[in-house]
Amino acid sequence: MIPASAFFILAALLFVLGVLAFFIKKDLLTQFMAVEVMLNAGNLAFLALAKTLGKADGQAIVLFVITVAAAEAVIGLAIIVLVFRQRKSIRTDDLKDLKG
Amino acid sequence: MAEYFWLIPLLPGASALALLLFGRRLSRTWVAWQASAAVFASVILSKAAFLHLARTSDGASGLSKTLLPWIASGSFSTSISFHLDELSAVMAVVVTGVGFLIHVYSAGYMAEDRNHSRYFAFLNLFTFFMLVLVMASDIVLMFVGWEGVGLCSYLLIGFWFERPAAAKAGMKAFIVNRIGDAAFIIGILIILASVGSASFAVINDAPRSGLLSAGLVTLVAILLFVGATGKSAQIPLYVWLPDAMEGPTPVSALIHAATMVTAGVYMVCRLSGLYAASVPASSVVAWVGGLTAVFAATMALVQNDVKRVLAYSTISQIGYMFIGCGVGAYAAGMFHLVTHAFFKSLLFLAAGSVIHALGGEQDMRRMGGLKKHLPVTFPVFLVGALAISGVPFLSGFFSKDAILTSAYAGGHYVLYGLGLAGAILTAFYMFRLIYMTFYGDERTPRAAENHIHESPWTMTVPLVILAVFSALVGLIGLPVFFGEKANLFGRFLEGVFGPAAHHLALSTETVLVLAATLSALLGIGLAFIFYRRSPDVPVRLADRFPGIYRLLLGKYYVDEAYDAVVVRPLVRGAELVYEHFDLKVIDGALDGSAAAAGLAGKGLNVLQSGLVRDYALAFLMGAILFLGFLLIGAP
């Protein structure tokens, strides 16, 4: 039996990896993947919690998150493709139209 | 018929409304006759009402009629109701009578004007408001008429509004009147607040019933009198009347001589209970009247415009009426009001006939020798001039004498002296006018002379009728040595004013009458010497005393002084405040705070780099802080 804390540590590691990747990488696609990693780190934590607490809530949330993540991935990728078509670049340093 | 007295104002009012709405579609003749007929119907009704009152003259309360409730709110309540007693009946007869003659005269005088129907509509409207003023049973409704006549005066002075001078004069008249009216409103407010009723009967009774303390009576009386100085063109608010001569001449006759400008006198008489109860207020009335009488007369001495001479003369004569009211001789004041209405409207209309004959010329220096050209106008003008000068047995003689006698009898010797001096001046400037206009060489430019013609009958018939009245109307108010009961006019008004206060010995009266007669003759004689026998005298006098001459010709520069002291500083000050305070300080503070907010925004702008990673970093930091906060535990 793997202890629950192991899952939490793994989730935390994955999350930190995601964060680091998000800040280190400069292209939108990789950053997007980093976000996905963080998301799934969260999922893992939820599942671990569901197991330790013996409740189904966590699993329900995970299913919900996966659904949302799927939709989000579709839209996110579509946006990235569109940005690339328009700008010929998906480097985040080039995309600063929101500068005030 | 007397019970329909409330129609007296309404008939001209209805006619005015009809003319305003449909006047432009009606024929010229119809317009003139409709307007005149409406006023004529009022003449008949007022005469009936007058006779009714004369028959039942036993101090009874007169005729009353409430038409409809008007403004009512809480303790404030007024209604539109008319009241006709002896005093208002006299006034109504004068207003409708003179008004009717002037309507008829106007039919001839204004026959060729483009805006004929507008003119008659305004004239009717004026008659309506004047009658409302006269017949109002409370002071708020009187104020309706009071402002209404002011409006009509504005409209009619500015009737030829294309002329800048006319437009300006109309505006000036209205605004100057409004200055007086502001004081009038405050007076009304004090009355309403203290007395609790606007009705004249209650107000006149207020000093006696103790509703108004002595101090308040004086304050109210003076405030209302300030309103009267505006309407009746007394010092210090007289300045609009001379300019008002820009209006058509019949208007000057009706509004600025016979009726509207005497509204102040009527108001003081209407509230005689109030004024009689306050010695200080009465003194103010008498002294303002006395000073105006002489002051205005001096300005009339040197004017060259026919109508302006008459305008200053009107100011001066109204001063006499106020002397009468101020010394407690209200009946005498009213008597002079009545006689003045006849002879002054006669003089104006006759002057109008002269102006008409000369195709619009008003400058006396370009008249002269008109006697033979104007066979009707000249004699009636002469009658008017004799009447106003106080030549015995014409109307002005009796009424002016009644005032001066009362002043003397009341112990106001200085006022009496002022009145006598004014009488000399009056006779002088009137005959100066006669000699310059009708006698001497013809100074009219050739072109105009070919057109010199007597006026049509619609103009001359009213002149003749007015002349007859000017000559004879004085006989209703004979002085005591024609018998104790000879003063029909005074006795008629006893129900309103009470019996006359002072009686003089017959010998004293005789001396006073002689003095008045002599001063009139003196004035005429001087005018004869100056302007008929040796016309170089005035020129030499003017050369000898250039300062005085210019001061008089410049009308003491009162207009200029008002302009420099009141009008221009006010407008210039307002401009400065607008430019430097409103736009710069108030608005500047607002724009400044807006700019400050903008700057703050610029400063914070640094945070918005537009880089996703910066935002994410901020987000991360926030999340860590928040988590840390949770872990450590809230303080």
Added chain:
Amino acid sequence: MISNVPIISFVTFLPLAGAILLIFIRSESVKTVRAVALAAALLTFATSLALFFGFNGASGLPEFVERASWLGRGLDYHVGIDGISLFLVLLAAFLTPLALLSSWRAIDDRVKEFSFFMLLLETGMIGVFVSLNLFLFYVFWEAMLIPMYFLIGIWGGHRRIYATMKFVLFTMFGSLLMLVGIFVLYAAYHKATGIYSLALADLAAISLSPAFQTWLFLAFGLAFAIKIPLFPLHTWLPDAHVEAPTAGSVLLAAILLKMGAYGFVRLGIPLFPQAAATFAPALSILATIGIIYGGLMALVQKDMKSLVAYSSVSHMGLIMLAVFSLNFVATEGALYQMLNHGLSTGALFLCVGILYERTHTRLIKDYGGAAARMPVFAGLFLVTMLSSAGLPGLNGFVGEILCFFGIFAANKVLTALAVSTVILSAAYLLWLYKRVMHGPLKDPEDKRLRDLDGRELIILVPIIVLIVFMGLFPGTILRKMDASIARYIESFRNKPPVAMTLNVPGRPAQEATTVAELER
């Protein structure tokens, strides 16, 4: 009158329905758009007449009350009218169709959007007057800003962006503080009674501690004072008026300004009577300054519209002075004067608009002698001006004399100062009239100055008729107001001084400092 028909909701939302209907009409069919908008506005007016004739007014309580749960917790849909609000609703319903009609020639760009916003504005205006729930009141109050923002911002003059920003920021600034006040009041009421309610009658029934009242009064009062506008918060008004299209100016002057005064009468004074009494002297002085200041500023304006705008400052000053006199006659006079000002100033803006349509200038110096070319217009313009100047026999006098009478009972010195408006208003209006209408014709060749056409007569004549009617038969209107105003006066006269002290810790004090800082 059938009692179960929700007339008020009809009156309030008919314009909105018309606006929604407009969405489905093609923008190109300008005539249909105009006709539909006008029809909606006219139908609203016709329905509002049912309110007038059905209104009893004997009890002084709101009538035609409709109440339905909306957002729960006291945020109800709760409407009704009493003698105070009835005529303001009527005024809004009366003037909107005229304003729409007046823009038939002036507005030919984006007519559909214009009509849409006008109708939206009408719903907002009427909604403010009929709301009996504070939250609903606030919703309408804010909703009204949006269409006005677009009306000035899109169809305005050259400096329209500046003017509209100023207008919106000013009013938003005030109303945000009011929103805070509403929340505080909401919490306070709950704390005191255990019930959630924002119904005006409920809120007026509790007594708040004086300090608490003070801060709330300031929060509400600032919003109202800006709207009125009270000196020295008036500078947005001339800008907004000058830049707004005629129809916008008309409604801005006639209705929107009244909301400030209405706010004081409906909320500011009944809810916080002691604070109102404390601040009345100071506000009265500001109002008096406004009367004279507005009059003097009007005297020196070069633009006809800003002249009329400053005259509004002066007139609204008199109305506020009367409101703060806190007695029956003054309040009734103030309400009557609000209607008069709505009619006369609305008509003045219409007149200026009529001139502007012909010559495309609002500068006084570009005119002269117009009366010769436009005699009918000259007459109607004059009557409007005289109404504004308070000539007896016309409506303005009735309101003015009642105001003066009421103010006199409260403060004699201020009355004497306020009476100067009689002189000032005559001066600036007649001087304007002299320069624009009288004198020689500025340009005899100018054929553009033609007299009124049928449409313009239809706009002006109803207002003139009302001006005369209200001058002669004020009882028709005053009697319907009496009971409500008596009730209003009673409500704060007989309120026990402090029945229950509410100490709401922390928060109100913080709001309070914010208010104080912003006040500075």
